[in-house]
Amino acid sequence: MRVATDIGGTFTDLAYVGTDGILKVDKASSTPGEFEVGVGNVLDQAGLPGDDAIETFIHGSTVVINALIERKGSPTALITTAGFRDVLEIGRSNRPDAYNYRFRKPRPFIERHMRFEVRERIGGDGQVIEPLAVEDVEQVALAAKAAGAKAIAICFLHAYTNPEHENACAEIVKRVVPELFVTVSHETTREWREYERTNTAVLNAYVQEPASTYLDKLERRLKERSIRCSLQVMQSNGGTVSFSHARELPIKLVESGPVAGIAAAAALGSATGRESIITLDIGGTTAKTSLVERGEMRLTTDYYIDRSPLTPGYPIKSPVVDIVEIGAGGGSIAWTDELGRLGIGPHSAGARPGPACYPEGGSLPTVTDANLVAGRINPELFLGGRLAVSVERARAAIATVAGPLGLTIEDAALGIIRLANAKMLNAIKLVSVRRGYDPRDFHLMAFGGGGPVHAAALGAELRTRSVVIPPAAGTFSAVGMLMTRLRADWVQTKVLAAVPANAAAVADIWEGLERAAHKHFSAEGIVTTDISFSYALELRYLGQEHTVTVRVPRSGSIPEILDLFDDRHEQEFTFRLNVPAEIVDFHLTGLQVPPPPFQLAALPTNTNPTLAFKKERKVLFEKLGMISVPTYDRARLGAGASVAGPAVIEEPSSSTVIGPDQCAVVDEQACICIELLPHLQPSRKEPEEASA
Numbered sequence: 001m002r003v004a005t006d007i008g009g010t011f012t013d014l015a016y017v018g019t020d021g022i023l024k025v026d027k028a029s030s031t032p033g034e035f036e037v038g039v040g041n042v043l044d045q046a047g048l049p050g051d052d053a054i055e056t057f058i059h060g061s062t063v064v065i066n067a068l069i070e071r072k073g074s075p076t077a078l079i080t081t082a083g084f085r086d087v088l089e090i091g092r093s094n095r096p097d098a099y100n101y102r103f104r105k106p107r108p109f110i111e112r113h114m115r116f117e118v119r120e121r122i123g124g125d126g127q128v129i130e131p132l133a134v135e136d137v138e139q140v141a142l143a144a145k146a147a148g149a150k151a152i153a154i155c156f157l158h159a160y161t162n163p164e165h166e167n168a169c170a171e172i173v174k175r176v177v178p179e180l181f182v183t184v185s186h187e188t189t190r191e192w193r194e195y196e197r198t199n200t201a202v203l204n205a206y207v208q209e210p211a212s213t214y215l216d217k218l219e220r221r222l223k224e225r226s227i228r229c230s231l232q233v234m235q236s237n238g239g240t241v242s243f244s245h246a247r248e249l250p251i252k253l254v255e256s257g258p259v260a261g262i263a264a265a266a267a268l269g270s271a272t273g274r275e276s277i278i279t280l281d282i283g284g285t286t287a288k289t290s291l292v293e294r295g296e297m298r299l300t301t302d303y304y305i306d307r308s309p310l311t312p313g314y315p316i317k318s319p320v321v322d323i324v325e326i327g328a329g330g331g332s333i334a335w336t337d338e339l340g341r342l343g344i345g346p347h348s349a350g351a352r353p354g355p356a357c358y359p360e361g362g363s364l365p366t367v368t369d370a371n372l373v374a375g376r377i378n379p380e381l382f383l384g385g386r387l388a389v390s391v392e393r394a395r396a397a398i399a400t401v402a403g404p405l406g407l408t409i410e411d412a413a414l415g416i417i418r419l420a421n422a423k424m425l426n427a428i429k430l431v432s433v434r435r436g437y438d439p440r441d442f443h444l445m446a447f448g449g450g451g452p453v454h455a456a457a458l459g460a461e462l463r464t465r466s467v468v469i470p471p472a473a474g475t476f477s478a479v480g481m482l483m484t485r486l487r488a489d490w491v492q493t494k495v496l497a498a499v500p501a502n503a504a505a506v507a508d509i510w511e512g513l514e515r516a517a518h519k520h521f522s523a524e525g526i527v528t529t530d531i532s533f534s535y536a537l538e539l540r541y542l543g544q545e546h547t548v549t550v551r552v553p554r555s556g557s558i559p560e561i562l563d564l565f566d567d568r569h570e571q572e573f574t575f576r577l578n579v580p581a582e583i584v585d586f587h588l589t590g591l592q593v594p595p596p597p598f599q600l601a602a603l604p605t606n607t608n609p610t611l612a613f614k615k616e617r618k619v620l621f622e623k624l625g626m627i628s629v630p631t632y633d634r635a636r637l638g639a640g641a642s643v644a645g646p647a648v649i650e651e652p653s654s655s656t657v658i659g660p661d662q663c664a665v666v667d668e669q670a671c672i673c674i675e676l677l678p679h680l681q682p683s684r685k686e687p688e689e690a691s692a
Contacts, residue, residue, distance in 0.1 A: 001053050002595065003438075004481035005039050006060040009350050010284025010331055011383075011449070012038040014046055015478035023482070025475040027653055029381060032352055036062060036218040041224065052225050056595075058258035058481040060234035063214045064207050064250050067306050068314075071109075073206035074151050074181070077144035078115040079137070079169060080198065081157040085115040087198050096309050106311055109199075109206050114147055116140035118169070126162035136167050141176040153205035155185035155198040160493055181208040182373075188251060189317040191301060191585060192493040193363050196315040203305075203316060204251035211250035214242050236320040238263045238297050239487020239591065242524055252318055254305070257477055259321040262297055263289045264480025265445045268470055268600075270295040274443045278428055278464065282450030282476065284331040284368075285348040287424050289432045290323045291442070296551070298322040298431075299587075301428040301491060317488040319587075324430045329422040330450045334416045336404045342412075346420050352371040356397030357389040360673050365401055367450070369394035370416035374411060374620035376453050376648065376657050378631070384652035415622055421457055428462065436572045443468050447476035452656040456645070456674050457622075460659060467674040471600040474653020479600070486592040488520050491585055498565075498581040500540060500558045510535065510554065510575050517590040530593045534544070538585035539565045542578045547584050548572060603670050604638040612636035614650065618677055620645060624660060634672070641666045644677075 003016040007030055028042040038089040039059070048054070067073050067394055088108040090341060118136035121129040144152055152173055159166045163186035170184050185201035219231060232240040236255040261281045269292060271276045277292040291298055302319040307313030316490070327345030331354065333345050344367065349355050355366040357379075370376045372394045382389045402412035432439045439462040446455030448456050452469045459467035470481050489515045496502045514533065521531050528603070535554050538547035550564045566576045606612065612632045619628045624646065632643055634651040642665045643649060645658035649672060656672055658664050664674045 001048075002056045002058070002482050003043075003048065003054050004058040004060070004260075004478045006260065006478040006481065007035045007038060007062060008257060008285065008473070008477075009062065009284045009329075009348060009355065010354070012042045013475040013478040014042045014048075015472065015475055015482055016046070016048065017482055021598045022602060023472065023479065023598055025472045025479065025653070027475055028671060029383075029387075032350065035063065036214065036221050038176045039218060040221055040225070052226075052229075054229050056230050057222065057227060057231065058234065058484070059218065059233045060260050060477060060481055061214070061253070062257055062524050064211055064253045064256065065305065066377050067207045067210045068203060068254070072208035072210065073203075074108070075148045076110055076114070076151045076153060076202060076206045077140075077251055078110050078198070078202055079118060079140055079144070079149065079152060079154045079173070080115065082117040082119050084157060084194070085117050087114065087195050088202065091195055092312065096307075100310065103310075106306065106314060109202055109314070110153075114144070114145060114149060120156060120157045120165045122156065122168075124158050124161065124167060126158070128162070132165045132168050134168075134172060137172045138176050141173045141180075145177045145180065149180060151181035151183070151208050152206040153183045153185070153198075153201040155194075155201045157194065159184075159186045160190045160192055160197065181205060181212075183208065187300070188249060190490070190492045191317050193317065195355060196317045196605055199315050200251060200317045203314065204249060207250050208247070211253065212247045215247055219243060229358070234260050234481055234484065235487065236303075236318065236394065237299060237489050237589075238321050238382075238484065238486055240481070240484050241486065241488070245524070251316060254303070254316060254318070255320055255323060258288045258323060259297075260324070260480035261288075261323050261447055261477035262292065262323070262480070263318075264383060264476055264483050265447070265470070266292045266295055266297055267480075267483045268669065268671070269443070269445065269468075272526035272667065272671065273469075274445075274466075274468065276442045277445050277468075278432060278439060278442045280424065280428065280444060280446040280451050280455060281448040282424070282446070282454060283329050283448045284450075285327070285329045286332075286352060287328045287420075287427065287448075287450070288323050288325045289424070289427045289431050290321060291435070293437075293439060299489075299549075319491065322431065326423050326427045328367065328420045328427075330371075331366050332420070334365045334367070334370070334398075334401055334419075338402050340404060342401065342415055342419055343404060344416065344423065355389075355394070357391065357394040359388055359390075363397060365394075365397035365416065367416060367420050369397050370413040370420075371453055373398055373413040373501060374417060375618050375626070375657055376417075376620070378617070378648075378650055381650055381652060381655075410620055410626060414622060417454075418622065421454055421461075424454060424458055425461060428458070436574070439464050441465070445470060447473040449474045449654050452654045452672075455610050456659045456662055459674065460520065460662065460676065465675075469656050469672040469674070471670040472653070473656075474651070478628055482598065485594055486521070486526060486660070488590050490515065490516055490590075491589045493585050494583070496583045498558055498562055498583050502583075503558055506558075506583070506586075510588065512586040513586060517588060521590060521592070526592055532591050532593070534589045534591070536587040536589075536676075537561065537565075537583050538587065539581050539583055541569075542580045542582060549587070600670055603666075603668075604636055606636055606638040607640040609637065609641050609643050612641070617644065617648065619648060619657070622658065636673075637666045639666055639668045639670070643676075 304313035
């Protein structure tokens with residue numbers, strides 16, 4: 001049995017596959033402050049055995065990102081090259097709001113008195129210029145402990161080319177103060193850019209104690225249930241890693257939960273012939289979107305936390321699936337300001353107290369309350385009928401914003417939904433239009449508890465090829481973990497002219513990264529024959545500052561690589577240059593062979609939607625108002641079943657709202673595929689004419 005649990009701000013999701021190869025899912029409320037308790041609760045609720053029947057346990061959690069955003073890490077010190085203690089303070093001079101005269105740089109996670117310098121120097125070519133002063137390291141290690149540090153980050157200049165001094169420094173620190181957590185920058189990233197490298201090392205050290213403590217508690221709780229199998233945790237790169245490796249590099253878990261859904265969307269899209277997908281994951285706290293191109297997730301090493309139009313945030317130089325995240329989840333709170341404007345988020349009601357409709361919910365209106373008032377969510381089926389929600393409490397909360405706006409409760413609820421949709425549309429455009437992709441060339445795959453509720457309206461607005469609601473949509477991120485495999489990424493900066501004369505140097509670098517990969521997977525107990533590699537280069541035209549990532553074949557010639565680079569550059573920036581190019585970064589991805597396939601859903605043979613009909617329910621639509629629409633049981637819709645909108649298809653963890661002029665069809669993979677009615681579909685020439 002393979003088991004996966006995904007902890008969100010509101011719910012803890014469970015997905016598992018037994019010996020019969022059939023997927024089963026469950027969901028329970030999260031337990032903030034003691035998330036491992038929520039894991040135990042959902043395992044108990046599903047009645048899973050606690051013995052050798054479980055072969056693999058995979059976990060996704062928001063513990064790391066929460067510790068960073070809430071600044072609840074451990075006191076941390078920095079040891080760096082003499083003269084560079086203020087790198088964190090200086091940061092970058094670019095800022096998102098150039099005309100904000102009140103702009104202040106983000107406050108570093110480590111105050112200046114906790115940043116220590118030692119004498120050493122390595123050049124940009126990796127040669128030692130000044131030896132490491134051992135006595136300096138011994139003194140600052142004791143000083144850091146005396147100042148209250150529980151973790152130490154070590155980041156030396158140009159350590160990405162030669163980690164000799166960082167390794168020596170770490171050995172000394174562990175000898176002098178063995179009780180402290182230690183992070184060295186070259187293990188978090190081997191890319192250049194001093195500020196970003198330093199910040200990544202610092203944030204890893206900052207969350208090492210809370211992440212290790214959480215994983216220790218979870219492992220103990222699992223052992224109490226006699227679960228002693230392979231324990232893995234979801235990484236930000238779309239793969240998994242063992243608990244032991246995660247304790248050393250918790251920064252790689254910063255987007256642990258959300259990326260699993262994207263990985264599942266990519267796998268399901270490839271299996272159903274939909275390789276170009278925009279994903280939309282709407283949970284209780286946030287809405288997240290990403291783009292999958294030709295079956296491949298987009299990764300970036302330019303990831304930021306706390307970034308907004310007003311602040312540049314904090315960089316993390318670690319491979320992360322490219323995600324845009326906004327505060328527009330089901331629990332996001334709606335409000336009005338003194339000017340009479342309606343707003344949503346970023347604050348969320350979370351699991352405690354939860355939306356106003358919950359039995360012990362708060363008093364403030366949320367997106368979930370608005371959908372309940374609009375009839376888009378069935379109050380009798382919320383969380384499979386295990387959570388008794390109240391439409392009356394939701395209406396009372398919506399009234400607190402309807403009054404100041406001079407609206408009816410229904411119109412205020414529709415306004416909240418429209419504003420949430422507008423925020424989601426903007427997020428989708430950030431991962432598509434802003435990066436040179438036309439949403440009309442993609443399928444929109446929506447999941448999470450709120451994804452199917454909003455997706456049809458968003459797809460109609462964006463005119464995507466279709467809207468796809470996968471099986472088990474409300475727990476799809478947990479399902480995605482069952483589809484993932486052990487993965488690790490290595491990124492190495494080495495600036496080389498992209499000319500045929502450097503082909504041998506390129507091959508040598510790939511061989512070195514492959515050796516590191518084999519060593520890593522060997523430590524995880526994976527044999528060489530069970531590993532596959534993919535390769536990517538970051539290139540730029542001579543004179544440019546930043547790079548474009550290009551997937552390349554292992555044995556690709558330099559001219560072939562340059563052709564791929566020109567095409568990618570033109571796609572992202574609309575032009576190509578007839579000038580020399582250079583390679584900046586090498587990116588190797590190592591993957592374990594995929595796990596055994598499993599059946600996402602057991603499809604009934606019924607193709608007649610009337611046999612899945614439940615009852616009529618009043619639902620509020622923007623153009624039609626409050627009208628009576630049919631509702632259907634998703635579990636009774638077989639492949640080929642077709643439902644014309646407006647309608648609602650219900651399942652225990654979510655509801656799919658089909659708008660007017662839309663039609664939904666169930667495919668062979670149990671996905672609900674929503675499209676405009678045939679006579680309303682634009683011709684494929686129309687997008688080109690519109691853009692022209």
